[in-house]
Each structure stands twice: as C-alpha cells, then as structure tokens.
Amino acid sequence: MVSTKSQSKEWVTLPKSTQAPIVYLVVLLAFMGQMLLSPIIAPLSRELGMQEWHIGVAISLAAFMVVVASPLWGKTSQKRGVKPVLTAAMLVALLALIAVAAISFLGLRGIWVGPSMIIGFMLTRGLIYGGAIAAVTPAAQTHFVTQTETEAQRVKAVGGLGAVNGLASILGAVLGGGLAAIGGLMLPLIVTPLLMLAGLIVLVVFFKPAAQERQVEEPKSVSYFDPRAFPFLISGLMLFVGFASVATIFGFLVQDRFALSASGTAGVAAVYMALMSFALILAQAVIASQLGWNSVQLMRLGFVVTVVGLLLIMPGGSYVLLGLGAITFGMGAGLAMLGYSAGPTMEMSQSEQGSLAGLINSNNGAAYVIAPVASTALYGVSPYLSLGIGVVILGLVTVFVFVHPKFRALSARKV
Template sequence: MSTPHPDAGPRPQIGLLLGSVFLAYLGQMTLNPIIAPLSREVGLAEWQIGVTISAAAVMLVVTSQFWGRRSQSWGRKPVLVAAFGLATATMAAFALVAWLGMAGVLTGTALFVLFVLLRGIGFGSAIAAVPPTAQAYIADVTDDEPTRVKGMAGIGAVQGVAMVGGSVLGGLLAAVGLLVPLIAVPALLAAGLLLIAVRLRRETHTELVEQPPRISPLDTRVWPFLVAGFGMFTALGFIQVITGFVVQDRLGLDARATGLVTGGALLAAGVGMVLAQGVIVPRSGWAPPRLLRVGGMIALAGFVALIPDAGATLLFVAILLIGLGLGIATPGYTAGPSLLMRREEQGGLAGLIGATNGLTFVIAPTLGTALYGAWPPLPIVLGTIIMAIVVAFVLLHPRLREAR
C-alpha cells in the first residue's frame, strides 16, 4: 500500500480528477455515435470527417506536452478550468453550426472548415489537457508499481464508463433527433467546468514544479512503451472513425437507426474496457509488460473477427474484444514508463503519452475513411496487420520483458 506523496496534500483529490476525465470523455463519446450519420445529413464526405478527427489529433500532438508540464507548473485547477471552458465554448458553437448545416444554411467548404476549426482544432486542443493532467497527478501521489498501475487503470476505467454512458446516451438521444446529442455535449462539458471551478483545490507554491523538463521520445526508459502504444492506437484509429459507416452499410440502416446501433457497438467496446480496467487489471497484479502482451493478443483477436461481414453478432463481439484487449494493455503502456521517471518528469511524460496517442489519429482516421471509400474491409485489414506487429514487438522486445 503506497503513501500519498507529501506534495499532494493530506487528502489527494483523485476522485475529483477522475470525475473530470469522465465528464470530458462523456461529452466526446456522446457525440461519437452520431458523427457518421451527421456527416451524411449535412452533405460532408467520409474523408472530410476523417480530416476533422485528424485535426483534433494534430492538436493533441502539439499541445499535450505543453498541458502536461503546465499542470505541474501552473497547477491542475487553472489547466482544467481553461480546458473545460474552451471545450464548452467550441462544442456549443459546433452544435449551432451542425444545426445550420442540417437546415441547409451552411453547406460545402464553409461548413467543412467550421467543422475542422470547432470539432477539430478547438475541441482537440481542450481535450488534450485532461488525460495528461490526471496521469501526472496519479503518478505524483502513488509510489509503488501495483498502486501506480491501479491508478492509471482508474483513468482508463472512467474513460470506459464514459464510453458506455456516452454510447448509450448518444444513441438514445439520436433516436429523438441528431440535434439532441449535439446540445447535450456542451451541457456535459459545462457541468465539468463547474465541478472543477468549485471543488478542485489549488496547489500551494511549494507543491508546484517551476520548470518541468521536456521528455524526449527517444529516452531509453520511454521509447519501447511509446512504440507499443503508438501501434495499438494506430490500429484503433483505422477502425474507430469508420465504425458508424460499417454499422450503417453492413446492416443497411437509416441515419437514426445507425446512431442507435453505433451507440450499441461503442457500448460493447466500453463494456470491454470497463471490465478490463475496473476488474481484470486491478485484480491481476500483472506488471506493465505482461499487461501489454495479454491485452495485445486479445485485441488482435478482435481485429481479426471484425474483418468478415458476418452479421451484427460477430461485429459486436469483435468490438467487445478490441475494447477488452486495449483496456488491459493501456495501463501497461501508461504506468510502465512512469515507474522509471522522477516526480518532476511526470508531467512531461504524461504529455508525451498524450502526444503519442494523438499522433496515431493524425493519419489513421483520414486514411481509414479514404480506404473505406475504396474498399470497406481495407482499413480493418490494415489495422489488423498493425496490431499483429505490436503483439510481436511486445512479445519479443527484451526491454519490455525486463521492465520493472
């Protein structure tokens, strides 16, 4: 059992930090089930939605290290207040733009540019602050491997719960009308802003790190984990943005039904993630390398099962396995290198992990949607190949086998 770091104060606010992660991702996941049918309702092509998601990923890459280090030098509260304020404003504006698009007032290039600016650049910059801030905080108040792994799994678990809740909420609200979940998203983000502004305690000057160091991705303590994480999330990126299109095209659904069923598919992934990070990882006691190996193999099985067009049951099982596998592997990817870093390096490391995750979604969604337009199974096949390479890497690399 670890003792909280003295710099974290007598009562670490881990639950509150996890609550902020939950609300941020609940807002994002509520939007996910409707993004594919929404794009078709407003007349945007698949590749344009891919570019929008990729723009958000670019902002994750550009801003994650900045946010992670600022969470140690400015404090968690100023960073999260700024992030939730920006997220609320951009998604409120996005809802308005989407409504104008559905009404035919905004069309073509102007609509596409606003989608990229608001959902891509604005929201991407905001959401980039949340996971690094939470990860750096968890690393700051946990001292041993099992507690660190459980803490990082807690972040993933609330993301999984948010995926479940957002999938259900987005799907159900989409059955009423595509505009309804668009209104719900900024409301959820505003609730997060209020929670942080009222409840989160500011650190004292002595608890802050004046100049947190920037962490190099080539640092020998870090890069094997980054390679594994980059591969996992690249594989995921190829299928995540096309899930709505796969559901609609394979099952022959209209826009409203697609939103509902896509919500169910994302719910399956969320259930797998919650089961992995809320139950399996905390009880397993596995070290980070073993989490990477076991999770990678389960996720690979899910990717293989997703390739054939064999009906709704196999589709849902495949997505469940992908969520379960990545849910097991991700705490190994995030906790592993943090155990090798000093306290003042944790913000930079958390930001580097966030940037790596974002980098995987710069190219994969745009390329995935473009490949889907050429031949629907192609992005799934490519994601499967990448996941197989990741599994081979984590099984064979000596540094990952020895990491403690």
C-alpha cells in the same frame, strides 16, 4: 508532491479521502461531452453533405492539436497546477462545442452549406476543441502519478483514469444514440456542451488540490526517443492507430453492413461502442487488478487479445459476431493501454512525470492524426482493407512487445 509511501498508497487505495473522485468526475464529464458525438458523427457528416474523408480530416485536425498541445499542457500542469490548466482548457472546449452545435444546426437546415460550412466545422471541432481537450488527460495523469510510488499503485491509478475514460465512452455512446433516436441528430449536439459546462462547474467549485501538491518550478522534458520510454511509446502509437481506425469506421461499417438509416445507425453503433467500452473498463478496473501483473505482462496479453478481437470484427453480416469482436477488441485494448500508460512512469523521476504524461497523450493523439484519414480513405476502396491492415499492424506490434530487449528485461519485474 507526496513524500511518504503511506500517503501515496492512500491516494490509490482510499480515494474517497482525497480529491480523486472529483478529478475522476471532471474527466468523466469532459469526455462524455466528446463521446456523445461518436455514434452520430458518421450519419451527421452525411446529413451535412460531407464525404467520409471530411469527417476524417476533422478528427485528424483535433488529434493534431492534441499532439502539439499535450506536451505543453503536461508540463504546465506540473508547473502551474492541475486546476488552473483544466479550468482554462475546459472553458475553451465549451465554447468550441457551442460553435459546433450552431454550425450543425445551420447545416442541417440548409442555411449554411458547402465548403465554408465544412471548414467551419473542421476549425471548431478540430483545431479549437482538439487543442483544449488535449489538457484533460495529461493534467489528470500528472495529478495521480505524482501521488503514487509503486508500480501496483501506478497501474491502479492509471487504470482508474482509463476506466473513467471507458465509462465516458459507454455513457456518451448510449446517451448520444438514445438522444438521436428520440430527438434527431441535433439533440446530442445540444446536450454535449451542457455536459462540458457541468464538468467545469464541478472543477471550479469542488476541486481543491491538497497542500502537498507542490508545483515543480522547472519540470524536466522527456524526449520521445528516450530509451526509457521509446519502446512503450512506439507500441502505444501502433495500438492507438488500430483502435482509432476501428472507432472511425465503425459507424460506416454498421450502416453499410446492415443497410440502416442514419438514426438507426446511431442507435446500433451506440450499443456496439458501449459493449467495447464496457469491456475496456472491465479490463482496466477489474481484470488487471485481479491479475496483479506488471505493465509489460499486461501489454503482451492485451495485444494478443486485441488481434483476436479485430479478426472477429472482420466477417460481415452477423450482429452476434460483431458484438463478440467488439467486446474482445475492447478488452485487449484496455489491458494494452493500461500497461503502455503506466509502464514508463516507473522509469521517470517525479519532475519528469508531467512531461511524460503530455508525451503519452501526444502520442495517442498522433494515432488519431494518421488513422481517421487513412482508415476512411481505405474504407472507400474496400470495407475490409483498413481492418486487414489493422490486423497486420497489431500483429507486428504483438511480436515486438515479446521480443524487444527492454520489455524482456522488465517482464519479470515484481509489482
């Protein structure tokens, strides 16, 4: 770990002289392999004969594995090192994505259909892939947080990681939608494991952890209900419930509102998801740094803007209004996510950072256990029901981050 302030600053302000670009590239490729499927998941599920709730269960299973595995991955990355953890996890994720492509190929051609095919899809895309990909964010966050000291440095480092995730969403959505439009739903499924393979090669060949990144023999555990972290975690959970709900039903919403075909839905949904992700990147990589605010201040602004964005998404029939809603929602979510992820790191010791990183990722995954099944079920009742409930939830959390004593005490902290 870094022992001097000047070293920790170097990791944030001069990333080209460190391994930071390699870590960012690995994360980018890993999550592009996930986000490539986002614009095609709704039409793919229908072409495979699945009901909406089937794909909701598959996403929730993956999220459940993130919840279970993330704390273990976080502590292990601090004890065993970032590179071994990422290598093992990405290899398993690669094999799972190959299996998903094979199952989809057989299903689309009617060779393997019915309940057993659906179960196979859920096991590979849900349990196996979810458990493996759960390692990426905790390991990367542990790597960056243990190289920084001040809140400004943490915000910038975690913001960079969030921006890379957002960039993966943009590139994955655009590439996935474009490939589907060119070669059908099967082409993105073939490219997905290739991106994961590229990330694995970059990791193995180029990532060389610095000598000062000593492992922690006995990383300390952080409880979810630790008062230093709990207000951040409960706020982040509700934020991701809202975000995951919108992401899950977005493809269905686009297809049903504008009466599009399966391939047409993939292309249009990809554009909107790219806009949302671009706004998220802009918020985390540019706006947050220009504001110079602390984590709580970023959370407060982010939640307010997120609620406004969701209100803009609710009306139907307008491409323009849906686009404005997607941009606003993405920008608000980006600011709130950054504050929620960086804020509690300032409350913890170095030996607790791995556990905290795993806990944050587990918390995010918990939202994806709840939201996909609930939002798709509610969507089946009414397209506006899940969006309306999202507005209520995020509105209540907005009030919470303004009135909770912990946030009130930290809001005036200098960065």
